[in-house]
Amino acid sequence: MSLLTSLLRMRATATGNALRASHLRHLHLSDQPLMLLALKRTGPAARPLAVMLGTDPYRPQLLIAPPSGSTTPMLAALADTVTAYIDACQRHSEYLPAVSDNKPARRRHTDAPQILVPNPQTVQHLKDLGDALRFRRADDQNSQSVQRLGHWLTYLTDRADIPGSAALIPLTSFLGMHWVTGQSPQEDDDLATLLAWIDPPRNTASGRDAALKTENPATHRLAGPATDAAFDNDHLAPLFDAHARTRTQGRDQTRTLAELERLLAAYMQPTWDLMWHAYALLQALPEATGSTRRWDHERTAFTDECIHLTQDGRPRPARDQAVAAAVRLARMEHAAAAFAAERAADDPFARAELRTTGAAFGGTVTVIDSRHTLRGPTGRPQWRPRLIVSTTDQLRMEPGQPLVCHAHRKAAYTICDITRRGGDTLVELEITAGMGPAARPNHGILPEPGAFLVFTIAPDHYRMPEFPSRDETPWTHGGPPPDHPDHTDEDESDESQ
């Protein structure tokens, strides 16, 4: 959060309408995402109640778990849809030539799955479901596909932990990256009120009024995975009781099941529509340059996972072992830093935010000293042009600070001196990279006098640390771990839940 977003939140509160926090979309959006709305049964850890999913807003598939008994047939149907969607992404691949010895030539799928869910809680639910399903014994066709579903859910929810990933996206967070509302971030977690702020229906005076209306207990629906207590008590519980009675009396259960399906379809439909509404809003935003690179990376990760599945196929362990945990954390940190840097480079709004936190400043180039040179360690002269930038921003930097600039992505700068003159601050910068050797200088690096530029703190130079292999886990971390089991020590498919 920055002072700029705080200011926008206040403005939105005052006007009653959400404000755009960016003119660019920072995550790739598929033309055919798999929309997935999941409800879980109140009580048990990961027993599904219903899933509405599909790639067509008008023809969702609704899968219902029976009130009692096995959920395997329902999960198998879910697995079929999800796996078919994922398999379709593997249909085409492209050839990538070798870059270096470390990066040999390889093939990569031209597409990757993208699943959109309403909120972060659904991601957690799918993670639990993945944990529950991927260790299941695969005795028959159904349980094999369920195990596979577990595997993919774990892959997707793991990806969702990586900043900038677009494999599994909670829509509330996605919208929150691009709009600022006049309510609290906690309230933004509710898809219905968030959308009401962003795009109120025509007949309401403001986003705030629309949001208040959606809060009406009589019509408000949670976007899952939890259901409202009122819905549980007034509708589900009586139906479950009726179902249990028909079961004990040995009567036909088709009617209660059909009624349950009707009930859940009506309960889920409004949220389903909201999800597509959110998709349409997001799709209308122009995509940022960096998101293409991140989607390339997404496709690489997806291709790697497909290879893992065919070559190894064992379920990922329940918890990361030492090396895997360290590698994962390093990837998450790297992705977070890269995502932040790319957003700053792509998006004027991101740079504006950084200017209010003191991690960037914007100003006019007043002086260009294009002749400045240094003697390098070998004694050869090095071209190090200098600039003076005049800014009114409150500067929180000191000489020696390395910087980057959106206008010249390859260049690097260091602050040499900071002087104050009246209300302005004059920052003297030296160009330290991207200017080319003295013999063949790249004059394109020099800005025009009078140009307005924003300089941001250079991201830390990042190198993926070299961790030992799993079999070489050192004694400090408990030594090499035992082989992870294919399944846990108990039958997890406790259907009595």
Added chain:
Amino acid sequence: MDHASRAILERLPTLTHRGLVVDSPPGAGKSTLAARAADVLTQSSRPCAVMAQTNNQVDHLVRRFARHHPHLHTARLTATDYTVPDDLQKHPRVRIGTRIEDLEKTADIIVGTAMKWATVTDRRWPWAIIDEAYQMRSDTLLGTARLFDQALFVGDPGQLDPFSTVETDRFHGLTHDPMNSAVAVLLANNRDLPVHSLPVSWRLPPSAVTLISDAFYPFTPFHAGSSETDRTLTYLSNGMRTPADAVIEHAARTGWALLELPARITHQLDAEAFHAILGIAERLLVRHAITTCEDNPQGHILQPGDIAIGTAHSSQAHHIRALLARNYPQLHGVTVNTANRLQGSEFRVTIVLHPLSGRGDASAFHLEAGRLCVLTTRHRHACIVVARAGIAGLLDTHPSNDPVHPGATSKVPDGWEAHHSVLAHLTDHTISSQTRRGRRRS
């Protein structure tokens, strides 16, 4: 050198365990121990790899080797984008290199940051010494453990924990949690490793030791290496009876003082508090403070370099530095930094902006015990705290529903409690900024 350190040094060459951990309270001779241990270990095998966590810490260690262990060939392994300070570059007995190949043949001791060591491959030595091990993240240890058979881990458990730029719960409860400190993970996986603690702080004055030991080191108590008569702080010139004078006089007598500004919720940037802090520093110098201690029994005139100003946020440190440069030229040379950056350094007098000053509520960041511990343990003579009134009430109404993870154990006490202890102690040392004569509050 105390008895405990000598015992560790004697034990080291014949240690049968793969590692040994030394918990050290502030100023207990951690670096001295690390340097001597390296000296001892190189007698049987060389080179000895020494790791610290920041370039500053590494330079500090290299300086110590060069000065106190001149018979050893010391090498400084550095990253290409870091400029080693001039004095080390010019030092005849220090070799500087960016590649291990250039250093390993001639050096007895090679010192570098753990991050740099992580890039070294295909090497293994009998021993390594890891300094500031509680500041090292366990994933960094994972990336460097291949370099040594046995290791000595030295660190201060009371300081700030390492952190990550990402937030995730997924590693909680793992014995090898990569976000945890290297020592925590080491001990969780090797429960039989011997753990020693150093019992004497040579830095902190007797006036500070009881409070700090109780508030931040309840499990490894320690005492002061100096006596009250060793450490004195006096002034050559008389005061003007301003609150700032009252504060520095009280601090000279008792080792502590709290200047209390009127209650007010301020932004992180509290200009009044910043000026109060700089005003105190100014009075210390204008009145020619003289300190005596074991190293300087004849007395030392307090210089700007002997004073540190500590804050919680970097924006606060930045603003104070800017004010200092603009309005207080006589304070040039005073260190102004955040708790994170002050870790491991020592000053004669410190002036601290209380992390909860001017806040409406306390977040986990502001309550972190390690932050307050760093800020209140940098001084040899006196620590002066500046704060807005109202912190007691803020602690009193602080909600406590922080998430709880199973198996979470820490050598560091709860932040709320540590804050409460320190504040209770400071109540007896409070001087209000509003009274003209700065009378002590009863």
Added chain:
Amino acid sequence: MSSLDARLSALRGTAPPTPHNARTLAALNANPSCDRRSLIDAAGIDKAALAAHLGLPQPLRKSKLALDYGLAFEHKVTAQAGAPLVPLLRQALGLTLSEVAYEDLNSVGSDEDKSPLKRRYSRTRSRILSAAHRRPDLHRTLLDHPVLRLTVAGHQVYLEPDIVAFQNEGAFYIVEIKSFPVIHGQPDPAKVAAALTQAAAYVLAMRELLADDGLPPERVSETVILINPRNFTQHPTATTYNARQQIKTLSRHLKRLRRLPELLDKLPPGTTFDLAPGPDKNPTRPRGELTAALATVQASYTTSCRHHCDLAFHCRNEARHQGRFETLGTAVRDDLAGIDTITTALALTDGRLHPARDQQDITQALQQAQRIYEDLQTDTA
């Protein structure tokens, strides 16, 4: 009846009091500075009924399905005289137990006719005290469904926890059965925190019980055992926690409730939250009167109130009308510390208001943020 009691019941009106329970006590820890909540809870006012009458969303309503599931799990754990519990406790506390005596204090009288709390409390008390006085090395006792009593603001409040008190070698442990799962060693950390705060209330109540009989209160351990379903099954697993922090904080906040008379003194005469139910039991008091009554006590709204207070939406709407930063979350509130309302902040930003001396820095920062935002609109940045 003490004068305090009389004043509190006047606030409540004709409805029977809704006593404190572990959840309302836990809410003290979550928002200790809320006077409104302290007063309404002390007066035993039914907040859920109040919220319903005011037409507010009720995020705290309990699902029957959740209750049924929790009950089924609890039955599973305490079945066969607590037999499934014994190995769990053995493992959790590292004990070598063979036999443990089990007693369900709920089964006083028949199941249908639950005996009054007072009677169950005195039974709990005598069982606990006799266990405490017996030779500690010989007896291990599991007491299911004890009823405990805790002094809250001078009142004696009965707590009816779904817990088991376990006595081993003279030490008592609170064993709480919770139906949220521990998946691969990881429970929901927020739910654990809530469970431990509730456990803290039970620890304090049991300590009070021992202390009243001259026994050392420390015999009630600060180690609390949570029994949860493991992974995706209904098999129970036990985890030990140290609840020292929660116990300390809760007792601190209970002490703060001594300020109740002060709060009552500040109320205008005639203030009441009585819903005045009519013959059909529906509230008849106009909503406006109730919101006016609520307005006489200061609330301390935060965005997390909805997780533990029925009145959260009322306080939010009130805070919105007042333009308070709390409605926008902690980040905004921290950024704008020192300014009282959103209106003031925007007026300072737009230069319609002259900043006070201590508002100059933040005003300058806000104006800079505004300038940067305007730069964005004109596309120069």
